[in-house]
Amino acid sequence: MTRDVGVEESPEVWETRRARAALARIVEPGDERAGRWLEELGPVAVWRAVREGGQPLAGASAHRWAGMRLRAERTDPDRDLAAIARLGGRFVCPGDGEWPRQLDDLGASRPIGLWVRGPCSLRLVALRSVALVGARACTDYGAHVAAELGGALAERGWTVVSGAAYGVDGAAHRGALAVGGATVAVLACGVDVDYPAGHGELLRRIAADGLLVAELPPGAHPARSRFVQRNRVIAALTRGTVVVEAARRSGSLITARHAERLGRHLMAVPGPVTSGLSAGAHRLIREHATLVSDASEIVELTGAMGEVAEEPARPVVPRDLLAREAAQVLDALPAVGARDAEELARGACSSPEAVTARLHELSSLGFVERVGDRWQLCR
Structure with a gap:
């Protein structure tokens, strides 16, 4: 051949x-x-x-x-190798230039080889990759968060890895594709099999712009045990795993256990305490996982030194922008009634002259008003 x-x-x-x-x-x-x-x-x-x-x-x-x-x-084997070649793919083996060496951490359970379909180099896209996994029957909240995280990570140059299942997996892949990012789907069947059937179009988009990856040869169909084993590849391939939404019994928790055992970063997204579909994620946070709520927090854990999460913007009201001395004078004014400068100086622990100057500043900003020789808060 x-x-x-x-x-x-x-x-x-x-x-x-x-x-x-x-x-x-x-x-x-x-x-x-x-x-x-x-x-x-x-x-x-x-x-x-x-x-x-x-x-x-x-x-x-x-x-x-x-x-x-x-x-x-x-x-x-010649037939299978010819089949993957017709699909525009290849069979990547340990020792090949495209082989992701982090898979060797699996030891004796390392894949025999990987059938890969798509234009990207598996080794290169896996260098900065994060797994986003979660419930198939996810809530609208879970789907929204997965898509948001997938898109935000892809915009930062990270590869989103998941299993192409319904629910969180599909939302994560779509989020990455929506911003033109790289995404990898690790399958429990052949890379030419549309599973789940409702994700046929999504799988074709991933094959065109990202990668479809499978341990099973072309034409192979999924089985329950193959989904379980697929999860170890997702965990090993990436720098960290994020459980977006998961019940107490969820396949994504298997991925989480593999990630922890392999020394990868394990993260989980909190949800409503009343939701059974967040119970598994909450259990992970309580025991092992780091709570994350956005892409910057994920990158801070999995990225290089110096890639830190941005400080969230705090709510600001005009009073927050006052200089310390002016704020002290404002605090000395009662909620009701007026006071003279000497009384306010006692409350602000300052001189009457300094307090008078601050009162004129506060008046120009609309915080206080003068009533004869006294001052009061503006109504």
């Missing part, structure tokens, strides 16, 4: 890529035992062992080995 993977490779590198592509169809994501086989024997030897049969590899039961052999019978 023609090596249609974008670059010319040595025969050894090409055979390793073919072996990893084959094993990506045979081995389920996150299989640590298979990961140890790859570390000890190498992809080519493992693929040969499964394809040719014989004695099971160390730790594989007879039933499991038989299942892997059945999958191997219908596995054609």
Whole structure:
């Protein structure tokens, strides 16, 4: 077969890529035992062992080995590599220039390889990336916050990573796309499968302007366990994970646990204490996570030294702008009634002359008015 993977490779590198592509169809994501086989024997030897049969590899039961052999019978890595090439994508393996090295933190559960579809370099966009995850059946509040955070992070040059699910995931991706930012969807199926079906158009937009990423080869369909394992990739790929909205039992909390275990920053957005869809996020804040409310606070945690959150603007009223001496004189005036300069000087702990000068300033600003020889607050 023609090596249609974008670059010319040595025969050894090409055979390793073919072996990893084959094993990506045979081995389920996150299989640590298979990961140890790859570390000890190498992809080519493992693929040969499964394809040719014989004695099971160390730790594989007879039933499991038989299942892997059945999958191997219908596995054609050349077909899968050709399929991803037709989609304009590629199969990225450990050791490739595009491989994000932070995924190596997963150890034996590191992906065998990643099927990638989109114009961006996965390694480069992942260097400054944050995961935004949360409930599928989110509230309007959760969707609004996810979209706002996604857009604000993208405007600051950060990549938004999520799982393309309904709810918070979709809102986060759309927020990033709306401002022309980069976003990565990590899928629990093949990069050519529209899942969920209602996000077909969104997935095509991400493939055109960002990246679709999957451990599973083209055509593979999702399963419950694959969603769980997908979450570890989201956590490992990014500098930090933000749980926008989550109930006590939520898949996004699995991502949060992976992020914490990997030493990534873990953040959560507070919501109404009466909302069950914020209970999981509140639990994280109570136990582990940092409370965040806007993109600047997220960047302050995950960014480089010096990228600090902006001080929020405080409400200002005209009285706040007065000089200290003038404010002291104003404070000395009673709410009702008038006082002369000497009485006010006693209250402001100043001289009558200085107080008189401040009273004229306050009068010109509309705070006080003169009544004969006395002064009072303007009505």
